[in-house]
Amino acid sequence: MALIEPIRIEGLAQFNRSLRKLSADAPKGLRLAHNAAADIVVDEARRRMPSVSGRARAAVKARSTRTATRVSAGSKRAPYVPWLDYGGEGRIKGHPPKREFIKTGRYVYPSYNDRRDEVARVLERSLLGVVQSAGLAVD
Numbered sequence: 001m002a003l004i005e006p007i008r009i010e011g012l013a014q015f016n017r018s019l020r021k022l023s024a025d026a027p028k029g030l031r032l033a034h035n036a037a038a039d040i041v042v043d044e045a046r047r048r049m050p051s052v053s054g055r056a057r058a059a060v061k062a063r064s065t066r067t068a069t070r071v072s073a074g075s076k077r078a079p080y081v082p083w084l085d086y087g088g089e090g091r092i093k094g095h096p097p098k099r100e101f102i103k104t105g106r107y108v109y110p111s112y113n114d115r116r117d118e119v120a121r122v123l124e125r126s127l128l129g130v131v132q133s134a135g136l137a138v139d
Helices: 012-022 026-048 081-086 108-133
Strands: 060-062 071-073
Touching (some): 026 060
16 A cells, blocks of 8 residues: 655745644644544544554644644553554564555554545634634635
């Protein structure tokens, strides 16, 4: 499976700076808009991921910024999530056992690839909502 290009929004950084001039709270809305789009990937990746204790699923989270939609996988409580998703050899020889390495991953990237159009729609709708809440007209 080939990776799909990320969704790029030209002028987003300038838009962020301009919103900051209008209102101190407006940039927070950008981060929340990006998180709304990331949550689609998070939900799908969690659904696909195997679970024994539930820690691996809980370690997949939206970690967006004002200028980027991000999904993180792994945490202090579940440091094995990258191994679970991508594979490879464990930290200690044989533990966890060697798992076939898949560059595109098994859960996060495939979830993004399958739901990319929905992510783009939600991101567009959410960003337009931020613009309207800042008191700007959208045409």
